[in-house]
Amino acid sequence: MDDKLKRLIIKLTHRFPEKEAAILPALAMIQKRNGHVSGNDMEEMARIMKIPEARVFSAASFYSMLSLKPVGKYHVQVCSNVVCSLLNGFSILDHLAGKIGIREGEVTRDGLFSISSVECLGSCGYAPAMLVNTEHYENMSIEKVDRVIDSIMKKEGRT
Numbered sequence: 001m002d003d004k005l006k007r008l009i010i011k012l013t014h015r016f017p018e019k020e021a022a023i024l025p026a027l028a029m030i031q032k033r034n035g036h037v038s039g040n041d042m043e044e045m046a047r048i049m050k051i052p053e054a055r056v057f058s059a060a061s062f063y064s065m066l067s068l069k070p071v072g073k074y075h076v077q078v079c080s081n082v083v084c085s086l087l088n089g090f091s092i093l094d095h096l097a098g099k100i101g102i103r104e105g106e107v108t109r110d111g112l113f114s115i116s117s118v119e120c121l122g123s124c125g126y127a128p129a130m131l132v133n134t135e136h137y138e139n140m141s142i143e144k145v146d147r148v149i150d151s152i153m154k155k156e157g158r159t
């Protein structure tokens with residue numbers, strides 16, 4: 001973590017009456033800067049905020065919007081929680097992996113895509129659900145996965 005980011009996190013910590021309230025904005029700041037939040041970042045963050053590392057790790061691991069390892073330019077997250085699983089969520093995940101050519105947890109060689117299976121995305125009523133970066137997709141089907149990925153490939157000039 002560079003000095004500028006450390007200063008921003010310290011400044012952020014002073015904005016809140018309880019410094020632990022700054023955990024999520026600080027993690028979001030790290031992710032925006034680095035593309036993911038590493039173990040070293042979390043340790044450093046806990047040290048400069050003077051809070052237990054466990055508080056930072058538990059927050060970072062709970063939110064699917066935060067990536068704890070490097071991800072692709074398009075990070076595709078598929079919900080594997082109960083409702084989505086019952087409505088073909090794993091078929092969506094398998095199809096996606098086959099289409100992109102990587103397994104869950106991997107990044108394509110060109111860094112364009114990565115795939116994760118995640119806990120509830122908050123769209124249980126519209127399951128199965130999928131997230132591509134900050135773009136939320138509901139009522140997913142194999143055909144809809146194809147449309148989403150094909151449109152990204154086209155946008156990136158990969159067709």
Ligand code: FES
Pocket residue numbers: 079080081082083084085119120121122123124125127128129
């Ligand atoms: S179980 Fe998949 S969005 Fe809630």
